[in-house]
Amino acid sequence: MAQTVHLFIPCFVNAFFPTVGIACVEILENLGYRVVYSTDQTCCGQPAYNSGYVKEARSLATRAIQLFGVADYIVAPSGSCTAMLKHYYGTLPLTRKERQDWDLCRNRFYEITQFITRVAGVNHWKGTFPHSVTFHDACHALRELGIRDEPRQLLTRIQRLKLIEMPHADRCCGFGGTFSVKFPELSTAILEAKIASLKQTGAEFVVSTDSSCLMHIAGYLKKHGESITALHLVEVLWQAWKNDGSPPILNGTHAP
Amino acid sequence: MDHNPLTNPTRNAPASGFKQWVRLYLQNSRYRENIRRATEHALEQRRLAVDEIPDWERLRQEGHRRKQQIIDHLPEHLNQFIENARARGIVVYQAPDARTANQFVEQIARQHGVRRIVKSKSMVTEEIGLNAHLQQNGLEVVETDLGEYIVQLAGETPVHLVGPALHKSRQEIGQLFAEKLGVTYTEDPSELTRLARNILREKFLTADMGITGANFGIVDSGRVVVVENEGNARLCMTLPRIRVVIMGMERLIPSEADLPLFLTLLCRSATGQRLTSYVSITGGPASSPSPEGPEKVYYVVVDNGRSRLLQDPHLKKALYCIRCAACYNICPIYQTIGGHAYGWVYQGPIGAVITPELSGDQRADDLPFASTLCGACSDICPVKIPLHHLLLYQRQRIVQRTSGPHSEKLGFALFEKLARHSMLWNRMIRLLGKVQRVFPGELPVPGWTHSRIFPRVEWPTFTQWWQKHKRKTP
Amino acid sequence: MTSPTIELFKKRFTESGGRLFMPTRQDVPTILKTIQNHERARRILIEEPVLRIFPLNTTPFPGASTEILSFGDRKHSTRSAHLERLRDIDMAISTVDGLVAETGSILMVHRNHPGQWHVLLPPAVVFLASPHQLIGDLEALFARLSRELESLEDGYHLITGPSKTADIEKQLVIGMHGPRSVYLLLLSDAPSPERDPTA
Numbered sequence: 001m002a003q004t005v006h007l008f009i010p011c012f013v014n015a016f017f018p019t020v021g022i023a024c025v026e027i028l029e030n031l032g033y034r035v036v037y038s039t040d041q042t043c044c045g046q047p048a049y050n051s052g053y054v055k056e057a058r059s060l061a062t063r064a065i066q067l068f069g070v071a072d073y074i075v076a077p078s079g080s081c082t083a084m085l086k087h088y089y090g091t092l093p094l095t096r097k098e099r100q101d102w103d104l105c106r107n108r109f110y111e112i113t114q115f116i117t118r119v120a121g122v123n124h125w126k127g128t129f130p131h132s133v134t135f136h137d138a139c140h141a142l143r144e145l146g147i148r149d150e151p152r153q154l155l156t157r158i159q160r161l162k163l164i165e166m167p168h169a170d171r172c173c174g175f176g177g178t179f180s181v182k183f184p185e186l187s188t189a190i191l192e193a194k195i196a197s198l199k200q201t202g203a204e205f206v207v208s209t210d211s212s213c214l215m216h217i218a219g220y221l222k223k224h225g226e227s228i229t230a231l232h233l234v235e236v237l238w239q240a241w242k243n244d245g246s247p248p249i250l251n252g253t254h255a256p
Numbered sequence: 257m258d259h260n261p262l263t264n265p266t267r268n269a270p271a272s273g274f275k276q277w278v279r280l281y282l283q284n285s286r287y288r289e290n291i292r293r294a295t296e297h298a299l300e301q302r303r304l305a306v307d308e309i310p311d312w313e314r315l316r317q318e319g320h321r322r323k324q325q326i327i328d329h330l331p332e333h334l335n336q337f338i339e340n341a342r343a344r345g346i347v348v349y350q351a352p353d354a355r356t357a358n359q360f361v362e363q364i365a366r367q368h369g370v371r372r373i374v375k376s377k378s379m380v381t382e383e384i385g386l387n388a389h390l391q392q393n394g395l396e397v398v399e400t401d402l403g404e405y406i407v408q409l410a411g412e413t414p415v416h417l418v419g420p421a422l423h424k425s426r427q428e429i430g431q432l433f434a435e436k437l438g439v440t441y442t443e444d445p446s447e448l449t450r451l452a453r454n455i456l457r458e459k460f461l462t463a464d465m466g467i468t469g470a471n472f473g474i475v476d477s478g479r480v481v482v483v484e485n486e487g488n489a490r491l492c493m494t495l496p497r498i499r500v501v502i503m504g505m506e507r508l509i510p511s512e513a514d515l516p517l518f519l520t521l522l523c524r525s526a527t528g529q530r531l532t533s534y535v536s537i538t539g540g541p542a543s544s545p546s547p548e549g550p551e552k553v554y555y556v557v558v559d560n561g562r563s564r565l566l567q568d569p570h571l572k573k574a575l576y577c578i579r580c581a582a583c584y585n586i587c588p589i590y591q592t593i594g595g596h597a598y599g600w601v602y603q604g605p606i607g608a609v610i611t612p613e614l615s616g617d618q619r620a621d622d623l624p625f626a627s628t629l630c631g632a633c634s635d636i637c638p639v640k641i642p643l644h645h646l647l648l649y650q651r652q653r654i655v656q657r658t659s660g661p662h663s664e665k666l667g668f669a670l671f672e673k674l675a676r677h678s679m680l681w682n683r684m685i686r687l688l689g690k691v692q693r694v695f696p697g698e699l700p701v702p703g704w705t706h707s708r709i710f711p712r713v714e715w716p717t718f719t720q721w722w723q724k725h726k727r728k729t730p
Numbered sequence: 731m732t733s734p735t736i737e738l739f740k741k742r743f744t745e746s747g748g749r750l751f752m753p754t755r756q757d758v759p760t761i762l763k764t765i766q767n768h769e770r771a772r773r774i775l776i777e778e779p780v781l782r783i784f785p786l787n788t789t790p791f792p793g794a795s796t797e798i799l800s801f802g803d804r805k806h807s808t809r810s811a812h813l814e815r816l817r818d819i820d821m822a823i824s825t826v827d828g829l830v831a832e833t834g835s836i837l838m839v840h841r842n843h844p845g846q847w848h849v850l851l852p853p854a855v856v857f858l859a860s861p862h863q864l865i866g867d868l869e870a871l872f873a874r875l876s877r878e879l880e881s882l883e884d885g886y887h888l889i890t891g892p893s894k895t896a897d898i899e900k901q902l903v904i905g906m907h908g909p910r911s912v913y914l915l916l917l918s919d920a921p922s923p924e925r926d927p928t929a
Binding site for chain 2: 742746804805807808809811812813817832833834835840844846847850867868869871872873875876884885886887888889890891892893894895896897898899900901903905906907908909
């Protein structure tokens with residue numbers, strides 16, 4: 001009996017970057033997991049939480065916890081949402097019952113890179129991606145969840161993929177959720193340092209584990225006519241499989 | 257007119273506060289370049305020094321633990337420290353606020369017929385606005401740390417805990433010296449340093465009172481520890497007749513046996529040194545007659561809002577801070593706008609955490625929001641203060657205590673309503689997608705689209721794709 | 731004292747910007763004259779305890795005036811007279827109370843060197859020490875001191891290299907307020923130190 005993975009798709013990935021979610025489904029199913037998803041899912045509440053709105057965050061947290069059911073794992077293609085679910089929910093003023101429900105979930109939360117490498121035990125990614133790539137460490141994946149080597153391990157094993165490290169890959173891109181609109185000039189100025197770093201590599205793609213950073217980085221790149229393309233790590237992993245023709249692609253219409 | 261000494265005394269913040277400052281400083285490319293170069297340099301020096309210590313993580317943990325022991329029982333430790341200091345013949349004054357601290361120092365100066373005061377770098381004296389107070393009362397106060405001296409000559413405030421003048425280029429300092437000291441222009445750092453040394457040496461030799469801060473106060477000996485490279489603090493504490501130590505009440509460590517740990521954490525984090533050139537562990541006035549060293553020693557232990565931090569179970573962790581400035585250097589915000597844009601004495605992540613409490617000024621409420629919550633500060637902190645968690649916590653407190661921007665409150669209330677109902681939520685997404693498609697050109701998103709493209713809603717959304725292809729539910 | 735400790739001290743002391751010599755007692759006068767020459771020192775101050783390790787007054791420095799600073803001088807002088815005496819010294823020669831290998835530091839205990847103006851005010855200072863005074867690291871130093879702490883009435887301090895600043899564009903400049911030159915003569919054949927801070 002295959003183990004079940006409940007996929008948690010960040011709200012903005014659902015709306016703006018659905019291929020990231022699709023790539024997760026394809027990857028997890030091909031790794032032999034049964035994937036489930038609740039179409040009732042909306043947002044984990046992080047925007048409210050990070051802005052200091054505890055009441056609203058609590059309301060959304062308790063709602064989210066109810067959706068997860070009995071799946072063996074709850075996996076999200078985002079370090080930021082995973083950290084919210086796994087760590088920050090615990091700081092909310094939950095009732096005893098709500099806390100019990102969360103306790104039943106908290107050890108099942110995984111960011112997808114972590115899940116692939118630590119739970120599924122895949123460190124050797126088969127596939128081909130004939131491009132140069134630079135990797136941006138998403139802050140919450142790196143510092144809240146300790147994900148640093150795993151994405152690089154996966155990327156460097158892909159055939160013909162050239163990983164070029166940018167200087168200060170572990171520095172913030174300046175997104176910071178609502179910070180990016182509260183302090184737009186400051187957020188952009190921080191972003192410009194990141195853009196300069198990644199341009200220095202000459203890579204074709206900038207890859208990360210959080211679509212929020214990528215939305216920020218790609219938004220700038222596109223606005224300024226830069227040719228670098230932003231991709232979520234799972235999009236690269238999936239594309240690398242597809243480029244090799246195996247494993248079979250279940251649905252080709254949503255290619256990145 | 258604002259008289260809060262915590263605010264930048266040189267320029268009062270514009271009414272719109274911090275956001276206005278940020279815009280102003282973002283436009284100053286030379287300032288920004290100087291800040292960036294200095295912070296990168298400091299980070300690299302730190303990295304090299306920390307890499308030498310294989311069990312750095314354990315040391316951080318240990319530093320955290322020992323500061324926690326102190327802060328959790330601060331009143332008792334403080335009493336013991338004061339008692340031990342008094343036993344050494346030191347006069348100790350506990351100042352509840354800036355005003356009383358300043359008045360006490362002024363009073364000592366009058367009592368001893370002091371005219372000229374030499375000072376070494378001390379953030380708490382910046383915090384309480386000591387120099388301005390003493391100068392207004394006719395006393396000469398000379399900053400003797402080179403960076404502080406530069407900043408004092410320029411009529412500015414420190415831009416950084418460790419490097420007060422690192423925002424200035426050598427050319428700016430050369431011009432400043434030529435203008436204020438009447439010397440021939442030079443931009444050679446060695447020559448500028450020599451000029452400052454000669455001027456300040458005369459000040460030292462004729463000063464009646466020396467004021468220093470304290471990096472650490474040692475509970476079980478009543479001594480204080482001062483860490484420095486230039487030698488000015490040692491001159492301040494040994495040349496003049498009267499010695500005054502001004503310290504925040506949280507500066508304590510249990511005993512001298514804790515110094516190897518805290519000196520390692522502080523020196524390596526602050527300047528990347530194994531040890532600074534001078535580490536002074538000083539007690540009271542000499543017990544036997546000696547012309548060297550002070551005749552009288554005073555400690556001024558300052559509260560000034562620290563008790564407010566202490567009362568909060570989370571914010572009291574900010575009192576573990578040993579003022580190394582590593583969080584300044586690593587912070588993307590600080591790196592980008594530098595210290596002056598904050599408009600307050602304490603800057604960077606730790607400043608953004610403590611300033612709302614220390615100042616009690618609502619204009620500081622923007623500071624905790626000026627963070628991406630990237631967590632680099634918490635990672636680098638040598639005593640493991642969970643800085644980004646404290647920033648989050650401050651946001652919550654500020655939202656709870658203030659009426660806040662009305663539109664934002666409504667916005668999050670609406671957001672919560674929508675996100676509780678997936679049908680409404682999905683309708684909103686569809687609506688956004690439609691508007692994006694009918695709007696000619698790019699749909700402007702306030703605060704975003706001036707510099708970044710806002711992504712378009714993709715059809716199908718992931719949920720739509722799932723409904724079509726999978727239809728599996730948990 | 732094991733030689734790895736000496737080696738570590740030599741490395742760290744030199745890295746901190748100090749200049750180290752390891753002479754025999756016989757070589758000391760020559761080295762001191764070389765330093766005097768290099769520093770162009772015209773007024774030299776010798777702290778009296780130095781003479782108990784080495785009879786330096788028998789080796790006058792050419793073209794320089796030499797004076798001895800004794801405990802008694804400190805006791806009987808006024809502040810201004812004492813300062814007047816020390817303010818224009820070019821080079822001071824002093825003993826130390828310990829050496830820390832881990833950091834390349836010199837320990838000075840106020841009881842033995844009250845005030846310590848003589849190692850702060852002149853542009854050059856020469857320390858004489860014995861390898862017996864070496865301590866491995868800060869932990870060991872404070873462990874040793876802790877036995878004695880109460881009697882170290884007025885405190886103690888550590889000197890690591892010359893006075894320095896990097897306040898202008900982070901560029902290192904040697905010799906801010908304290909000495910720009912710090913020499914250490916580690917006497918390879920020194921007698922056991924008669925004044926150990928923990929003795």
